[in-house]
Amino acid sequence: xxxxxxxxxxxxxxxxxxxxxxxxxxxLPPSPSAMFQVVxxxxxxxxxxxxVFIDHGKSLGLEFTEMxxxxxxxxxxPVGAPYFVAHFDEGPQLFVRIxxxxxxxxxxxxxxxxxxxxxxxxxxxxxxxxxxxAETEMAAKMRTNFEPxxxxxxx
Numbered sequence: 535x536x537x538x539x540x541x542x543x544x545x546x547x548x549x550x551x552x553x554x555x556x557x558x559x560x561x562l563p564p565s566p567s568a569m570f571q572v573v574x575x576x577x578x579x580x581x582x583x584x585x586v587f588i589d590h591g592k593s594l595g596l597e598f599t600e601m602x603x604x605x606x607x608x609x610x611x612p613v614g615a616p617y618f619v620a621h622f623d624e625g626p627q628l629f630v631r632i633x634x635x636x637x638x639x640x641x642x643x644x645x646x647x648x649x650x651x652x653x654x655x656x657x658x659x660x661x662x663x664x665x666x667x668a669e670t671e672m673a674a675k676m677r678t679n680f681e682p683x684x685x686x687x688x689x
Contacts, residue, residue, distance in 0.1 A: 590644045600626040
């Protein structure tokens with residue numbers, strides 16, 4: 535449904551998964567943490583999109599692997615191990631197993647780069663706040679656009 539709503543754009547899906555180390559939650563056992571971001575970007579050839587991720591990853595010492603869409607994640611990484619995947623509309627996904635430090639905003643850094651959205655001020659999510667009126671308007675528009683896909687009316 536998201537792909538149909540944003541059909542005039544390229545969509546980048548970027549899940550990130552990790553287990554929180556005991557140092558971040560000393561009174562709790564290690565627990566999973568996950569983020570899943572979907573970002574529409576202006577139509578861009580997918581090879582160029584992939585290359586921006588690869589180049590930014592290399593600048594941080596990350597080596598991406600192309601992963602076929604049908605490949606189960608368990609073939610790439612043990613259960614519970616941290617990873618990052620960039621999904622594209624078509625073709626292979628980009629996968630990297632996270633070892634050591636990894637910027638939580640990696641996906642935002644790539645997408646906000648001058649080669650894609652040219653919005654460096656948007657890398658920090660705290661700088662993306664809108665007025666209450668603007669947020670209400672955006673939510674109403676999304677609700678309207680999503681309505682044809684809302685299955686809860688059938689329940």
